[in-house]
Amino acid sequence: MGRRCSGSTSGRGLEHNWWGKLWKSQVPNKVKIHVWRAYHEALPTMFSLSKRGVGVNKLCPSCRTGMEDSSHVLWYCSEAQEVWRNSALWPVLKKFPGGPFYAFCLFVSSQWNSDELGIFLVIIWCLWQRRNKWIFENKLMTASEIVAWAGRFLGDFLTCNGLDSPVEKRTLAPKALWHAPSHGLIKINVDAAVDSSLEFIGVGIVARDEEDAVMSFLSRRIFGKFSPHLGECLAVREGVFLANFLKLDNWVVESDAMNAVRAIQNPVAEAPEANIVEDIRDYIAGVRNGRVCHISRDGNRVAHTLAKYALSKSVFCFGIDFVPRWLGPFVKADLVS
Ligand SMILES: [Zn+2]
Numbered sequence: 001m002g003r004r005c006s007g008s009t010s011g012r013g014l015e016h017n018w019w020g021k022l023w024k025s026q027v028p029n030k031v032k033i034h035v036w037r038a039y040h041e042a043l044p045t046m047f048s049l050s051k052r053g054v055g056v057n058k059l060c061p062s063c064r065t066g067m068e069d070s071s072h073v074l075w076y077c078s079e080a081q082e083v084w085r086n087s088a089l090w091p092v093l094k095k096f097p098g099g100p101f102y103a104f105c106l107f108v109s110s111q112w113n114s115d116e117l118g119i120f121l122v123i124i125w126c127l128w129q130r131r132n133k134w135i136f137e138n139k140l141m142t143a144s145e146i147v148a149w150a151g152r153f154l155g156d157f158l159t160c161n162g163l164d165s166p167v168e169k170r171t172l173a174p175k176a177l178w179h180a181p182s183h184g185l186i187k188i189n190v191d192a193a194v195d196s197s198l199e200f201i202g203v204g205i206v207a208r209d210e211e212d213a214v215m216s217f218l219s220r221r222i223f224g225k226f227s228p229h230l231g232e233c234l235a236v237r238e239g240v241f242l243a244n245f246l247k248l249d250n251w252v253v254e255s256d257a258m259n260a261v262r263a264i265q266n267p268v269a270e271a272p273e274a275n276i277v278e279d280i281r282d283y284i285a286g287v288r289n290g291r292v293c294h295i296s297r298d299g300n301r302v303a304h305t306l307a308k309y310a311l312s313k314s315v316f317c318f319g320i321d322f323v324p325r326w327l328g329p330f331v332k333a334d335l336v337s
Pocket of ligand 1 (some may be wrong): 061062066076078079
């Protein structure tokens with residue numbers, strides 16, 4: 001470590017600094033202990049279980065692409081990357097040059113004081129809870145849900161303990177804007193525009209890759225009278241159709257309609273959207289990695305613009321690898337965030 005951290009601070013100094021900040025930070029003790037265990041590779045990850053002779057697959061049960069150790073489940077896994085990218089910590093964390101989990105902790109403690117460290121520690125804890133929910137309850141929490149949960153969790157703890165420092169400052173206010181997907185993942189934002197006086201709805205879709213490039217977009221009408229909720233479900237289905245049309249096998253469809261996302265994650269057989277949801281789930285089951293997640297409205301502005309466009313113009317607008325001139329400024333506005 002000394003060699004790795006050659007500079008003004010020795011490896012031992014960095015480590016001392018980290019433990020000092022960890023124990024001083026204002027988060028529940030169970031969070032500190034969890035992070036301590038992760039640092040020492042003492043979490044019951046698939047890798048450490050298999051090392052101890054438990055007959056399990058070493059692969060990460062979420063992404064099935066990496067060996068599941070602390071650094072994978074809490075940082076390298078595409079699921080974890082989505083969470084960090086959704087948090088306000090990303091501009092700092094993305095500078096982490098890589099390494100095992102302890103190196104990640106040492107890097108982080110060189111960036112923040114013990115107050116600022118709070119939300120980082122809580123997200124580390126939430127990432128592990130999310131992993132367990134997925135393995136043991138088959139429940140998938142979206143990245144934005146995790147970040148919101150971590151903020152609430154820390155806020156409640158501070159309030160209950162009479163620590164009235166503004167939570168926004170400590171959580172570095174989670175950002176809700178659009179961000180590029182992690183490596184190899186295609187992000188497909190979808191939205192519906194519903195005007196009850198019209199006999200059709202507008203649907204907007206935009207698919208972008210890790211370099212913010214627009215792979216494809218769609219603005220079209222779907223004829224019929226639909227409730228806003230059904231309209232949003234139809235928009236998700238159009239997004240999934242587009243992924244299928246483009247032959248993608250690693251994608252996430254993002255909708256700002258929380259109820260539609262919930263209906264797809266936990267389908268109800270007699271619900272009015274049941275058929276649409278079944279279609280969507282069939283497609284998801286047929287690809288390597290396909291998901292439907294929630295995103296704030298602020299993170300879904302391009303799809304919203306495309307949906308509105310379909311309400312006002314009767315042209316079917318579709319493209320691959322190009323952006324129409326009128327849409328360009330909206331795509332650019334997302335990149336500024
Ligand atoms: Zn993984």
